[in-house]
Amino acid sequence: MIRVVLPAHLKNLAHVTGEVRVAVAGPGPATQRLVLDAVEARYPMLLGTIRDRHSGKRRAFVRFYACEEDLSNSPADAPLPERVIAGDEPFIILGAMAGG
Amino acid sequence: MSGVRVLVGTRKGAFVLTSDGSRRDWTVEGPHFGGWEIFHLTGSPADPDRLYASQSGGWFGQLIQRSDDGGRTWATVGNDFAYAGDVGEHLWYDGTPRPWEFKRIWHLEPSRDDPDTLYAGAEDAALYVSGDGGGKWTELTALRNHPSGPSWQPGAGGLCLHTIILDPVRPGRIYTAVSAAGAFRSDDAGASWLPINKGLRSGEIPDQDSEVGHCVHHITQHPSRPDTLFMQKHWDVMRSDDAGANWREVSGDLPSDFGFPIAVHAHEPETIYVVPIKSDSEHYPPEGRLRVYRSRTGGDEWEPLTDGLPQANCYVNVLRDAMAVDSLEDCGIYFGTTGGQVYHSTDSGDSWAPIVRDLPPVLSVEVQVLP
Numbered sequence: 001m002i003r004v005v006l007p008a009h010l011k012n013l014a015h016v017t018g019e020v021r022v023a024v025a026g027p028g029p030a031t032q033r034l035v036l037d038a039v040e041a042r043y044p045m046l047l048g049t050i051r052d053r054h055s056g057k058r059r060a061f062v063r064f065y066a067c068e069e070d071l072s073n074s075p076a077d078a079p080l081p082e083r084v085i086a087g088d089e090p091f092i093i094l095g096a097m098a099g100g
Numbered sequence: 101m102s103g104v105r106v107l108v109g110t111r112k113g114a115f116v117l118t119s120d121g122s123r124r125d126w127t128v129e130g131p132h133f134g135g136w137e138i139f140h141l142t143g144s145p146a147d148p149d150r151l152y153a154s155q156s157g158g159w160f161g162q163l164i165q166r167s168d169d170g171g172r173t174w175a176t177v178g179n180d181f182a183y184a185g186d187v188g189e190h191l192w193y194d195g196t197p198r199p200w201e202f203k204r205i206w207h208l209e210p211s212r213d214d215p216d217t218l219y220a221g222a223e224d225a226a227l228y229v230s231g232d233g234g235g236k237w238t239e240l241t242a243l244r245n246h247p248s249g250p251s252w253q254p255g256a257g258g259l260c261l262h263t264i265i266l267d268p269v270r271p272g273r274i275y276t277a278v279s280a281a282g283a284f285r286s287d288d289a290g291a292s293w294l295p296i297n298k299g300l301r302s303g304e305i306p307d308q309d310s311e312v313g314h315c316v317h318h319i320t321q322h323p324s325r326p327d328t329l330f331m332q333k334h335w336d337v338m339r340s341d342d343a344g345a346n347w348r349e350v351s352g353d354l355p356s357d358f359g360f361p362i363a364v365h366a367h368e369p370e371t372i373y374v375v376p377i378k379s380d381s382e383h384y385p386p387e388g389r390l391r392v393y394r395s396r397t398g399g400d401e402w403e404p405l406t407d408g409l410p411q412a413n414c415y416v417n418v419l420r421d422a423m424a425v426d427s428l429e430d431c432g433i434y435f436g437t438t439g440g441q442v443y444h445s446t447d448s449g450d451s452w453a454p455i456v457r458d459l460p461p462v463l464s465v466e467v468q469v470l471p
Contacts, residue, residue, distance in 0.1 A: 009135060009157070009159070044176075048161050048163070048179045048180070049160035052161075053180050053182075054182060059160065061158060061159040062159065062160070095160070
């Protein structure tokens with residue numbers, strides 16, 4: 001199971017508190033795209049809030065972190081860090097600080 | 101006794117104000133969707149418990165929320181707003197072409213007859229319709245694909261489709277308005293559109309007789325006289341008596357003909373309301389005095405309504421979708437300000453009182469009369 005931390009607004013939308021956990025299917029290792037696919041499948045109210053529904057691109061003020069690394073601009077199909085895949089560390093989705 | 105529900109969209113959430121038919125004591129519920137901009141919150145005329153909210157934000161984009169129990173609980177519905185076909189381009193502020201890009205929904209207009217059918221007006225300007233209560237959305241492409249579309253240019257608030265009127269008498273007749281393209285009418289349920297801007301004068305554009313390019317702020321219509329429309333434009337208050345084919349100015353003796361909202365009395369089709377603000381660069385009331393102006397002659401002659409409204413040091417604005425009327429026998433008028441006050445009158449505007457004073461800046465106000 002992959003642990004995912006959602007920003008507060010998206011926790012409210014998804015009616016969850018704390019971390020969420022999603023299973024990523026597939027023969028290969030978990031990737032950013034697969035994790036986000038799984039999050040959106042389990043919480044369809046989040047469709048469009050993290051990624052554009054058509055281009056699949058990350059929304060401009062949304063950032064991805066894990067293991068003290070900024071993964072926001074990493075390739076969507078690159079394997080996530082081992083510790084995220086092992087469930088030791090969460091994949092963190094943040095609403096970037098911007099504006100007042 | 102029937103009740104009244106006032107639906108308020110604000111910069112930081114949605115609020116529901118309720119009272120019985122006396123409209124003396126109010127309950128304020130909210131915020132729903134705290135922290136999110138609620139551009140528009142409205143209810144179905146066919147089912148007062150069916151509400152829709154346009155929820156948006158710079159971080160997480162556009163969502164549509166639906167309530168089936170009068171606003172107590174909400175669920176997200178569809179937010180897949182795509183431009184159909186060849187996306188094409190419109191003009192940007194600097195006059196250069198720019199691809200159409202979806203930003204948000206400004207206005208939701210439920211069908212008069214079917215709670216599951218509603219229309220949505222988008223920025224960049226497009227008209228969408230849903231037949232399943234907001235789950236799936238289809239663009240009515242003929243509006244954006246009008247031959248004038250590539251020449252549309254945004255107003256200061258963006259290229260937003262902010263007004264949708266479903267004609268109460270003629271099935272299939274729809275009015276829309278886009279800032280700053282102008283007003284449009286369809287007589288075939290959105291399959292084709294006619295610009296209806298003849299008679300509008302806009303000093304900001306070089307050709308006064310231009311088919312499009314006019315900055316319409318809001319349009320209103322009385323259900324018993326649907327061919328008469330009233331418009332608050334960037335400058336000028338306008339009137340049409342032929343379903344928008346021709347317009348004439350009725351600003352008359354207003355202290356300023358600039359403003360955003362315009363509303364018509366529920367029982368008197370010649371009684372209309374505006375809230376003049378000083379200018380396009382000074383979005384506050386002249387002299388710092390908040391005055392609603394009422395015309396009982398369908399325009400030209402206006403009287404200031406001040407009883408109960410702040411008459412000193414008031415520098416708020418009232419936005420285009422932030423004024424509504426109820427249909428009770430003594431017509432109620434409601435408006436919300438960018439200062440977070442929601443005022444109401446239960447005597448056609450003669451006197452006013454705040455329902456609530458300290459909300460976030462108000463973006464929209466709608467009212468429902470409950471059975």
